[in-house]
Amino acid sequence: MKKFIKIAGVGLTILALVIAGVLTWVNLSSLPTYPVQAIDIQVPKDSLSIAKGRKIAETVCAYCHRSENGVLDGRMFTKPDSDFGEIWAGNLTHHANGLNRYSDGELAYLLRTGIKRDGKFLGPFMLFPTMSDKDLGSLIAYLRSDAPSLQASEAVHTTNYSLLAKALMKFGALKPMTYEGKAVEAPSNTNKVAYGRYLATSNYMCYECHSGSFETNDVLVPENSVRYFGGGSPVDDMDFNIITSPNLTPHPEHGIGQWTYEQFKMAVTSGIRPDGRALSTAMPRFALLDDAELDAIWAYLKTVPPLGPVTAKAEN
Template identity: 25%
Template sequence: MTKTIPFKRAAANLAATLCTVLGVMSTVPAVAQTQTLAQPQSEAALIAHGEYLARAGDCIACHTAASGKPFAGGLKFDTPIGAIYSTNITPAHDTGIGAWTFAQFDRAVRAGVKPNGDTLYPAMPYPSYARLSDDDMHALYAYFTKGVAPVEQKNRAVDIVWPLSMRWPLGVWRHLFAPQPVAFDAKHYDDPVLARGAYLVQGLGHCGACHTPRAATMQERALSDTDGPAFLAGGASIDGWVPSSLRGNPRTGVGAWSEADLVQFLKTGRTQHSAAFGGMTDVVQHSMQHMSDADLTAIARYLKTLPSNDAQETPYAYDDTAARALRSGDATAPGAAVYRDNCTACHRSDGRGYNRVFPALGGNPVVQGKDATSLIHVLLTGSTLAGTQTAPSSFTMPPFGWRLNDQEVADVSNFVRHSWGNAGSTVSADDVARVRKTVKVEPPPMPPGASLGH
């Protein structure tokens, strides 16, 4: 079974593809130790801190296969030329990292180089991890070598034929596009809370791996806010999902969200504005909900400092025209009848949904995004918002692709993208057909003895 981890799969795709075209060997020196531990910690405290950092980095999402043992690897990543599999990072001596020294562990995480000198596929987001502090690296090492149960499980070889399976071209990509490990410079930020947020977003959280656009050679166009407005400006479609902008764009980003909204979203996956979907549901489940309020606040405060990268984008303003028409029984607008029959129970005729339960559609950044792929995907396949520690209820949107044709999906997509003040681009039946080919469309599970009533 292949689990969808969109941003890391994109990096894997890039690495495998580059293996076919690059031809220069490069090397990387051992990671320079730029700091020393601030103060001695007990081993238990160091392991506990490492566990927290591993959650913040969402390590378990990639290094645990479906129904597999934690961190034992084996999760499949499909690439254009074959599959690669995540590795065993438990402290098993023979098949995991139990025999690794700290220097070897550090070099793999921050520089992307295995103990034997091979470059890791950048499905491992080492371009972001390059800025992790020495203190945090020591804590992570302590956790993965002493706080994780060892699992003797061999790593799976890549399913890529030779010569495409050669590793050395990855070193070229790393040399060109991955920064050498350097200490994070907190002096760029005049507030220690902002500095902490920047450190988490740019480093351990590796948010840019998904939410930053990539160049033709698939490296992130920016690794921090100092690199320009491309940073966190939204990613390209991966596995049928389009990561949204995390900048202050008033419609397609989080410009209309408050700091409290962002904290709530990271902690629960839901706000009055939107709900998590696709790979972000894994991030909330495995990572963000387990982080401290202080760290979530730091992340939110930092994101709120990033200005919009689109000067032409106007602020959202609610328009009740569609709501009044639906309430009066007028469903003559294209897609209105489909919306009335399938969507109003949860999202209401006014498009405002139910706070923290069913997300609003009016003003929703995903609904108004320039690329409607995510909206189409959700309509076709449905989505489940799993419960979290502080929001235990789980809510599921059923799939509609099994009974709505491409034109009907396009019509209802356009209805929500052009109603309640939204200003999205127009969706065609051909757009829906393209997405349908890439996703698995199934009817919802039915209780025993029930019928779909064809």
């Protein structure tokens, strides 16, 4: 018996050493790198396209990249004690520490795949594989413009991924999208429902927060996401309180089936619910969207299959 305990003890010690070795490797070796490409993207110069790019940049990108200074020079996106560690959304202003590092083609490639200029994957936070080439070009045109929120800031931020995040990246559970090299087109805005779907999924990321969980979202075929538009994702507000995203399906009790278009518009653009409550900062303010866009998103949401109440408790 004594001998057995001794052997078992040696075995456990070896196992512990092996585990410690793997953890040290995960923690200290560098993250995987992927080939970087510069996509051949058309960046328009006309004011209409730049205005479209502005809408995406000042709502979607700004939600994560706007700092307290008002410019898009980056903010802390997840806290040091979060599962993924301390992650900062970087500097997008006209500075060598910001977007000046990127060519237009490299930026397009980053937005399509998540692969940074240094070849590392930045995590599944901002992937736009289905945004049309035209809108992607317009977005880049705006990001190169002299808009006040892009004025040079020298801010530098350092992300410290947690051991878990590193392990997920190293073992390939979190990895970039493959760049298909195919042309991506948006549906015509004369098809209101199809256009609304495009806006709600490919441009303004509504479904990403308003489905069941960030882990089960399907970026390429959003309808395959668990509880598509049925809510339940844990979303951090700007003070890192977790807010469970609400159900936007047309369910009459649990969704927004009884809302009017005007109530919807007010909530989305100004953050005021029909009962007068102000939505938390977990919900971006889409004040720049015009009636045609809001009306299309509204028409599309009415066609989404209604889902019952959010039951899962939000966890971080």
